[in-house]
Amino acid sequence: MIEADGDVVVFGSSFAGSLTALIAERIGLRPVLVEKRSHPRFALGESSTPVADMVLRDLALRYDLPRLLPLTKYGLWRRELPHVVCGRKRGFSFFKHLPGERFRTDSRHANELLVTASVDDERSDTHWLRSDVDAYFAAEVERNSIPHLDRTEVTAIVPERAGRRWRLTGSRDGEAVRIAGDFLIDSTGEAGLVGRALGLERTSLAFETDSRALYAHFEGLTAWRDMMTSAGFDTADHPFDCDAAAVHQILHGAWMWQLRFDNGVTSAGLVLDNRRAPPNPALSADEEWRHRLSRYPSLAEQFAQARIVGPSPGRLVRTGRLQRRWSACAGPASSMVPAPGGSVDALFSSGIAQSLCGIERLASILERDWRTDRLEGSLAEYERAVFSETAFVDELVGGSFRLLDRFDLFASFSMLYFAAATTYERRRAENSGRAGYRGQFLCADDAALRASVAAVSARARELAAAESDAGAADFAAAVALAIEPFNTAGLCDPRAANMYCYTAAPVE
16 A cells, blocks of 8 residues: 655646746745656647746746756756757748749748747757656756656545545555545546536636647658748748747648657647648548648658657557637636646647646745635636636637638737737836736736737638728728737748847846
C-alpha cells in the first residue's frame, strides 16, 4: 500500500501541474503530485510568447525557483539548459496559400504577415519540446522532495467532511494507492480528471471557434524561407528569419502550424474549421493529411522529404473538436488550471501564457486565503477570470477563422490580438512586483478593449458573409481606429507592408 497525505493534491505533471506543486511547497503547503503516465512523454502546446516569459520569470523570482529562469529567454536557455530541447521564436509568421496554386507574394507582401515578438535571438521567445520541458519541471518537483506519484491510476475521488477533504484511491504498478488531501488542482488537460470525478458538464457549445487538428512531429522538413528563396521571392526585408517563429500557413478553411526545434524536429499540424472542412470518417488521418496538402503545391513540396517521428513514428494524430469548457473550474475545495478549465485553439499561441497566468492567480489566492473565509469567494473570482479570458481568446480566434479566406481582412483582424498582447505586456511591465499583476490575460477585463473587439468582430461577420472582395481598406481603417488607445507598437501601419519590426515587449 502506497499512502500519501497533503494539503494540496495536484493531478498531472505537465509543466503546469509541476509548477503548481513547486509553488504550493514554496508558500508552505504540502503538495502531492499525481501523474497517470511517466516522463518523457509527448505533449502539444509548444509555443511560448512574451507574456509567458514574463509570467514565468515573475513566478520564478517571487517563489524562489531560480532553476526555472533559464526557460524565459532563448539565449539563457541554450547556455544553461542545453540538454532541454527548445526552438527559437522571434515572432509570428503568416503566409497565405490558394488551392491549386503555388505560393506567391509581391513586394508589398500581400500574402505575408510577420510580427516581431522579441528584439533579438538572445532574448527571443522559445518553442518548448514538451517531452523535455515537462520532464525538466517534473524533475524539479522530485529535486525539491515533493511526493510525485507517476504511473498512478486514480480510480476514485471521494469527498469527506462535507467536501472539505478528499480521499483518493488507485494503483501504481499494481500496488494499491491511497491519498488524502484538502484541496484538488486539475492540470490533466483533455482528461479532465477532477471535472469527471465531480460530475461536471463539459461542453463546446459556448464557443464561436469550431476546429480540429491533424498533427505530428517531423524530421527533414524544408525550411519555408528556403522554399521562398528557391521560388525567387526576396526575404531580405523580413524582420527576422521567418522560420524562427510560430509559422502559420493560411489555407482555405484551415491553417497549419510549423514550430522548429533546435534538434532538427518540427512540430506541424493542420487546424481545420469544422464548418468548412468537416471530418470525413472514411479517410484515415494520414489520408486526410495527404489530401489536404495535395491541394497546395508549395506545401506538398515542402513536406516531400519530411518523415514523421512522433508521437508514433510514421503516424499522424487526429483530434476531435479542440474547444472545451467545464461548467465550473473552481469550487470550495478544488480548482483547475486554465487548460482543463477551458481551451480554444493555438492560432495565437495563447495556451502556455494563459496557463501560467492562471497558475499565478491561483497561487496568490492559496498564499493569501488558505484556510480563511475568503477562499471560496476568491476561487469564484478565479473562475470568472478564467472564463472571461477563454471567451476573449475565443472571440479573437473565432473572428480570425471567419477571415481565413480573405488574407487582407485576416491580417487586419489579427492586429486586435497583437494590440491586446502588447498592451498586457506593457501594463504588466509597469505594475509587476511582489504582489503580482492582477489584470486578466490579454486585458480581457478591459471593458473598452472588449467593446472595440466586439465592434470589429461584428463588422468581420458582415464581410465574411458577403460575396465580395471589397471592403479591405475600410476594415483596416476600422481596426486601426478601434485599437488606437491600445496601439503603442505601430500596428496597422500601411507603411510597414505587413512586416512589423517593432512590436517587441519591454526588455529587462
